[in-house]
Amino acid sequence: MLHFVVVGILVLVVSALTYFGLDAAHLLPIPASAQAGEIDWMWNLQLIAMSFLFSLIVVPMFYSLIVFRRKKGDTTDAQHIEGNTRLELAWSAIPLFVVVFFAYLGAGNLADTIRPSQNAMVVKVRGLQWDWKFEYPEYGIATTELYLPVDKAIVLKMESTDVIHSFWVPEFRVKQDLVPGRVTELHITPNRLGDYKVRCAELCGTSHYSMEENVKVVDNEKFSVWVAEQQEIAAQREATPEGRGQKIYESFCNSCHSIDGSIIVGPSWFNLFGSTVELEEGAPVTADEAFLIESIRDPKAKIVRGFASQNMPAFTFTDEEVENIVAYIKTLR
Numbered sequence: 226m227l228h229f230v231v232v233g234i235l236v237l238v239v240s241a242l243t244y245f246g247l248d249a250a251h252l253l254p255i256p257a258s259a260q261a262g263e264i265d266w267m268w269n270l271q272l273i274a275m276s277f278l279f280s281l282i283v284v285p286m287f288y289s290l291i292v293f294r295r296k297k298g299d300t301t302d303a304q305h306i307e308g309n310t311r312l313e314l315a316w317s318a319i320p321l322f323v324v325v326f327f328a329y330l331g332a333g334n335l336a337d338t339i340r341p342s343q344n345a346m347v348v349k350v351r352g353l354q355w356d357w358k359f360e361y362p363e364y365g366i367a368t369t370e371l372y373l374p375v376d377k378a379i380v381l382k383m384e385s386t387d388v389i390h391s392f393w394v395p396e397f398r399v400k401q402d403l404v405p406g407r408v409t410e411l412h413i414t415p416n417r418l419g420d421y422k423v424r425c426a427e428l429c430g431t432s433h434y435s436m437e438e439n440v441k442v443v444d445n446e447k448f449s450v451w452v453a454e455q456q457e458i459a460a461q462r463e464a465t466p467e468g469r470g471q472k473i474y475e476s477f478c479n480s481c482h483s484i485d486g487s488i489i490v491g492p493s494w495f496n497l498f499g500s501t502v503e504l505e506e507g508a509p510v511t512a513d514e515a516f517l518i519e520s521i522r523d524p525k526a527k528i529v530r531g532f533a534s535q536n537m538p539a540f541t542f543t544d545e546e547v548e549n550i551v552a553y554i555k556t557l558r
């Protein structure tokens with residue numbers, strides 16, 4: 226009986242030490258959304274359960290190894306034990322009950338996190354290899370950074386252009402896949418000002434690791450100023466063909482084509498117009514309007530040397546959009 230009391234006390238002590246040790250390691254980043262509260266509460270409960278189970282196994286094991294080790298000169302067999310129905314029933318029933326209880330808590334927790342809130346602000350999110358794009362239908366703006374007003378319910382309506390991506394800002398805790406051909410939703414109420422990063426949490430190709438973008442949670446005043454700025458920029462762009470072309474570039478092209486001469490995936494657009502381009506097959510060509518239009522419409526027609534292994538997706542741009550893109554490329558020098 227004394228052994229049980231000692232082991233019981235040791236289990237409790239080691240449980241507490243394990244829990245406080247894990248807690249002190251700060252395994253989670255700071256919480257920055259209303260949804261984080263519930264998730265962190267659940268996480269904490271699991272940490273306590275894990276610490277206890279860990280001790281429940283490890284403490285009796287080491288206690289037995291040390292206290293009941295074979296004494297010097299003792300060559301007798303150990304006592305033979307033939308099963309214990311009560312113990313076996315207990316260690317089947319109790320974990321079953323605990324697991325079902327956790328599932329019940331988890332289901333409630335999940336329901337709370339995905340519950341739509343009244344008058345949430347809609348932000349459309351598009352994931353593509355390998356970048357994020359954001360649109361604010363209420364304000365008629367499209368951006369590459371995600372600005373969110375603090376303490377406002379947000380619903381992200383997310384689509385993918387190509388493969389499966391996953392929207393994840395660790396500080397917001399919640400995470401959701403973007404699946405081609407579907408619109409998935411994610412509910413977030415940011416409640417802490419600061420700069421965060423959205424990263425892609427689904428392996429989506431060679432540059433998956435670099436698929437991240439800034440997320441800024443700002444106060445309402447700053448948000449309004451930012452929206453006004455973005456609307457101003459959008460209005461100016463709409464006024465000229467090259468401006469409209471730049472908008473298309475930022476929505477579709479900039480994850481593969483740079484405008485500063487560097488190579489992301491495809492050829493850079495910097496100093497492209499009018500230059501001489503070496504091809505994989507045949508004589509070099511001049512990058513004139515006809516060549517650029519053909520390359521946008523049918524990327525495989527003339528492949529620039531060194532880019533044979535890259536696959537440009539088939540975009541369905543209108544003639545006017547293609548002209549706008551070419552007009553924009555002409556300005557890049």
Ligand code: CUA
Pocket residue numbers: 352353355389390391425426427428429430433434436
């Ligand atoms: Cu997108 Cu990984």
